[in-house]
Amino acid sequence: MSRPAGSVQYDNRGRVVLVTGGVHGIGRAICERWQQTGAAVVCMDVDDEAAATLPEGILFVRGDTAELSDCEHAVSFAVDRCGGLDVLINNAAIQPKASYVPQHQYSAELWARLVAVNLTGYAQMAGCALRVMLLQGSGVVCNIGSAQGHRTARQVAAYGPIKAANLLQARQWGVEYARQGIRCVSISPGAILTPMVRATLSEQGGAAALANRAPMGRIGDPDEIAAATLWMCSSAASYVTATDLLVDGGIDALAAFAEPWPMGGDVPEL
C-alpha cells in the first residue's frame, strides 16, 4: 500500500541524502521518496544482493554501520559521488527474533550486536557525517527511533532502551550543533509493516493484534515514515531541532492501557 504525502510538494533537487539500511522496509521507502523528490540518494546496507532491486539511480554502497571503516567509507562515497552530504538518515537497526527475551536470557553476543548496530552504528554514522556538515555549515541528521523508545513493552530489554538512546542522541547532537547550521532530529515509528515486523508477528500476537493496539486500528506503512522524514529534513522544519516526532497511529498516547494485564496471573485488587 502506498500513500502519497497529500498535496505537500517537496523539492529536494540538489540535495544529497545518505540512508542507512535502505534496501528493505522503512529505509527503502525513504530512499524511494527522496529520489522521487529529486534528491541524490545514497543507500548504505549490508544486503548487497537485494540492493540490485533498488530503483535505478539510487547509489548503493555496501556497509555495516557497526564497522567504523564502513561508515567512513559510506560518507566519503556520498561526498565523492554527489559533492556533499545534506542529510543523514540513521535507519539501519536490528531486532532479531532471538532478542524477544527478558534481560536475564540475553547472551553477551546478542546484547553486543544490538548495541553495535542500533546504538554505536548511529553514533559512528553521525560522527562521520557531522564532520562533513560542519565544514559545509549545514546539514540534517535524522535518527529513526521507535515508539518503544518512549515507553517500554515486554521482551525489548535491549531494543527499547537503545531506541530511547537514539532519541537522546538526536537531542544531544541537536543542542551541540545548533549554532553550526545543523539540525538533528528523530522520528519514532509505531508498528510499521516491514520485513522486521513480519519476522516477529507471532511474538507480537499476530497482525490483527498488532493493528488493534494502535488507536487508528491499523499497522502503519513504511511510506508514512518516509513522508515524515521529508518534512523533518526540509526547510519547512527550519526551527525544529533536538526533538522527536512520533508517527505511531496514536499508540504512545494510549500507553499502558493498550494491552491487557500482560504477565498472566491475577490482576491485583485495587
Ligand SMILES: NC(=O)c1ccc[n+]([C@@H]2O[C@H](COP(=O)([O-])OP(=O)(O)OC[C@H]3O[C@@H](n4cnc5c(N)ncnc54)[C@H](O)[C@@H]3O)[C@@H](O)[C@H]2O)c1
Ligand atoms: N517496522 C517497525 O514497526 C518499526 C517500528 C519502530 C521503529 N522501527 C525502526 O525503523 C528502522 C527500520 O526498521 P525496518 O522495520 O524497516 O527494518 P528491516 O529489518 O525491515 O530493514 C532494515 C534494513 O537495515 C539493513 N541493515 C541491518 N543491519 C544493518 C547494518 N548493520 N548496517 C547496514 N544495514 C543494515 C537491512 O539489510 C535492511 O535493509 C529501524 O531503526 C527500526 O528500529 C521500525
